[in-house]
Amino acid sequence: MTINEILNHFPQKISNELVDYVTETVFLKSRYLFTRRVGGFQKAYCTHCKYETITDGLKHGQKSECAKCGSECIVKASGRGRKRLIDDAFVVWYEKSMQNPEAIVARGILLVRDYSGDYRTVETNHYTKVYYLFEPGNSKMVFRDWGGLIERKKISSEIYSSMSFKESFVSIENIKAAVRGTPFQYSTWEKYHRHSSQYRIKDDLVSFFDLAAKYPCIEYLTKLGMQDIVQTKLDGRKTFGAINWRGKTIEKVLRLTKSELKDLRKNNISLKVETLHCYQVHKKNGIKITFEEAELLNDITGWRFDDFKKLLKYASFEKLSRYFLKQLRNHKKHFSASYSVLISLQDYIKDCIDLGMDISQEHVLLPNNLHAAHQKTIRQVKIKADHTLNKKIEKRIMELQRLSFRYSGMIIRPAVSSIELFDEGKALNHCVGRYAEDYANGKTNLFVIRKTEDPEKPFFTLELRQNQITQVYGKDNSQPTKEVKAFVEAFKSHKLIKKPKDRKVAV
Secondary structure (H helix, E strand, O other): HHHHHHHOOOOOOHHHHHHHHHHHHOOOOOOOEEEEEEEEEEEEEEEEOOEEEOOOOOOOOOOEEOOOOOEEEEEEOOOOOOOEEEEEEEEEEEOOOOOOOEEEEEEEEEEEEEOOOHHHHOEEEEEEEEEEEOOOOOEEEEEOOEEEEEEOOOOOOOOOOOOOOOOEEEEEEHHHHOOOOOOOHHHOOHHHOOOOOOOEEEOHHHHHHHHHHHOOOOHHHOOOHHHHHHHHHHOOOOOOOOOOOOOOOHHHHHOOOOOHHHHHHHOOOOOOOOHHHHHHHHHHOOOOHHHHHHHHHOOOOOOOOHHHHHHHHHOOOOHHHHHHHHHHHHHOOOOHHHHHHHHHHHHHHHHHHHHOOOOOOHHHHHOOOHHHHHHHHHHHHHHHHHHHHHHHHHHHHHHHHHHHHEEEEEEEEEEOOOOHHHHHHHHHOOHHHHHHHHHHOOOOOOEEEEEOOOOOOOEEEEEEEEOEEEEEEEEEHHOOHHHHHHHHHHHHHHOOOOOOOOOOOOO
């Protein structure tokens, strides 16, 4: 089809409906009262009704109604410079095809009202920038470039590209009138526009009508509650090959049997493309899961599929899938989605290998409580990594042990290892673990405060630098209680403040 053949589908003239829409909606705010002084009187010319009336006291920049037509206008002093007073906008206007009763067309039109010259002769100028043709099985786009008209291979909206700096308008009522009596009337386009007001929408729907022209299946996908799948396609997001867009029946489109489709409808599931793909992948691998289970597992067969496949050298597809479902159901507190299980299992296996654990044993590879098992390996890896650091800390303890102190139901002593600092920070939710290296190298001194009745349970942490207490923090960086303050003061008095030596008095 040549460009001329495409253009034959479009009306040759601007319709009265478009003129009215531009006047009453697009350029509703482009109405001015230009004032001038004539024989001691102020006169105002209305650019909407094109009448000049005698007025009184109108000031430049204020809003005022035209005495003749009642339009709300902006007052402009005609003697002031207005070389930049040019109003423009972009409208996408739909109409029926002049050639094919089943087709619709749309034009992207740049509208300009130029007030920089004689304001009495201003008219609305129309410049068609883009032409769209949508007919069953076919879409075309012709764009007006600097070199003339060119056909583009892919349908795209100009609202977010060449016209992104213009205010854009699309009329819902206009689209309804254009699609009436055509196959597009039933395309469910109303489900895919975004409102900016009751009568305006934010997008021009050209991408939707392009999709509807090529793939009629979007009508029954939407009516079956699978709008998310269509929206995924519209947004240009990955559909993982889950949809046969050219399928003639819903079963072929979704690549499901009638029995599976019946089960889907029975459970009233709002199907996402990732969930459908997950179900299809498991089915291909001979694993039967429900659509609810596919919803839980859809991360690992979607964007994380490559990472998931790396785990297949340790266990079968089915065993891993069942294991993921078990973790998601039994340990919801720690795993909200399948990708969180995946990340945790990846890290856990890495820790196991680093620690020399035998992951050929299933109970090691796939522990009943992955979160708890991972926390243990994290701790063991840290102990292993901090071996050199802890040797230094051992020497420091000998030096700092003299500052250990017991008083009023509490004790204070130097931290014994980097792992104790790690556990201390984790239990109290503060950052003392970060100071382990400085502690080992003598740049700071770290002490733990415990209750004598529970000497192993983290309570408060104290930092000492150059014989001065710099920090005392409890859980979530809380400040010391009255009792802890009293204990710290006693510690300071007995261990940190040097007492003057007794002097011998001469007799």
